[in-house]
Amino acid sequence: MFEDQDKTAVSRKKDHIALAFSSQVGANQLDPRFSYEPLLSSHQAKGLPEQEFLGKRFRAPLWVSSMTGGTDWAKTINENLARAAKQFGFGMGLGSCRGLLTDDSFLADFQMRPILGYDLPLYANLGIAQLEQLLDNKKTELILRLIDKLQADGLIVHVNPFQEWLQPEGDRFRYAPIDTIERLLDQLPQIPLIVKEVGQGMGKESLRQLLQLPLAAIDFAASGGTNFALLELLRADLSLKTAYEPLTYIGHSAPQMLEFVNELVDELGDKLRCEQLIISGGVKNFLDGYYLCQKSKLPAVYGQASALLKHARGSYEDLELFLQQQIQGLELAHQFLRIVD
Numbered sequence: 001m002f003e004d005q006d007k008t009a010v011s012r013k014k015d016h017i018a019l020a021f022s023s024q025v026g027a028n029q030l031d032p033r034f035s036y037e038p039l040l041s042s043h044q045a046k047g048l049p050e051q052e053f054l055g056k057r058f059r060a061p062l063w064v065s066s067m068t069g070g071t072d073w074a075k076t077i078n079e080n081l082a083r084a085a086k087q088f089g090f091g092m093g094l095g096s097c098r099g100l101l102t103d104d105s106f107l108a109d110f111q112m113r114p115i116l117g118y119d120l121p122l123y124a125n126l127g128i129a130q131l132e133q134l135l136d137n138k139k140t141e142l143i144l145r146l147i148d149k150l151q152a153d154g155l156i157v158h159v160n161p162f163q164e165w166l167q168p169e170g171d172r173f174r175y176a177p178i179d180t181i182e183r184l185l186d187q188l189p190q191i192p193l194i195v196k197e198v199g200q201g202m203g204k205e206s207l208r209q210l211l212q213l214p215l216a217a218i219d220f221a222a223s224g225g226t227n228f229a230l231l232e233l234l235r236a237d238l239s240l241k242t243a244y245e246p247l248t249y250i251g252h253s254a255p256q257m258l259e260f261v262n263e264l265v266d267e268l269g270d271k272l273r274c275e276q277l278i279i280s281g282g283v284k285n286f287l288d289g290y291y292l293c294q295k296s297k298l299p300a301v302y303g304q305a306s307a308l309l310k311h312a313r314g315s316y317e318d319l320e321l322f323l324q325q326q327i328q329g330l331e332l333a334h335q336f337l338r339i340v341d
């Protein structure tokens with residue numbers, strides 16, 4: 001015979017009455033991206049589907065988008081992120097490693113391989129301006145040494161013309177970034193490359209060029225997250241901010257970039273050579289990540305740079321709790337939500 005052991009019923013029902021009017025969601029607030037299917041799964045169907053990405057096995061479709069190094073917080077932030085990536089099973093991109101090309105003073109900020117382990121990908125990171133200079137000066141051995149001392153699986157190339165133009169200390173490109181990337185692929189074909197922007201994303205023609213190269217992945221770094229052009233203007237004097245602020249409103253969102261890529265997958269056919277995406281930029285939560293990865297015609301994971309950075313600056317327990325909740329949210333999404341075409 002069933003015996004009701006619900007000893008919290010009275011307090012729970014009081015809560016329901018007290019909160020009923022403040023817990024209403026209007027029809028105009030509903031998320032139109034999903035079909036909610038409450039009958040088709042149970043709470044017992046736990047666990048995310050594992051996937052092969054960058055040649056290694058991911059247990060969660062997340063990516064640590066390139067963060068930081070060379071600051072007081074950097075070591076703590078990177079160590080917390082590497083520890084979390086290992087615990088939950090996803091990959092990590094380091095912040096700009098430019099300083100390590102010639103000086104190991106901050107090497108400890110970046111040496112995350114002992115924490116992350118060898119079963120998950122770790123990528124170093126350099127700007128397109130530095131690569132242009134290294135190629136021109138025939139110093140590509142410095143790139144190989146960088147990857148070796150970090151025990152990295154490959155290299156992220158960040159492309160940032162607006163940021164460099166607006167940065168007081170910025171560089172000026174002598175060549176189109178696509179030419180520098182092709183030169184790098186030609187001279188160091190053994191290094192897996194990821195190409196990313198830095199917060200404003202890329203248009204369809206730039207993506208068309210990248211998708212035809214033998215890259216390991218493209219990282220969107222779309223508009224909607226941290227905008228490094230705006231960040232540099234906030235560091236600049238008032239006249240520069242007044243002159244160039246309109247540039248900070250130029251860009252492409254992650255959904256728009258994904259639409260471009262999906263169109264290009266069909267258009268390029270056999271010319272398609274890059275077949276993996278890191279969807280980042282304005283991904284605020286697990287529902288955004290789930291939706292974008294499910295919509296992608298290419299294998300994809302997603303990054304949440306700002307959210308991870310916020311929780312990685314403090315105790316590891318704070319970051320751990322945040323990721324546990326995000327992953328549990330992803331599990332619920334897989335069980336009960338379908339994408340609306």
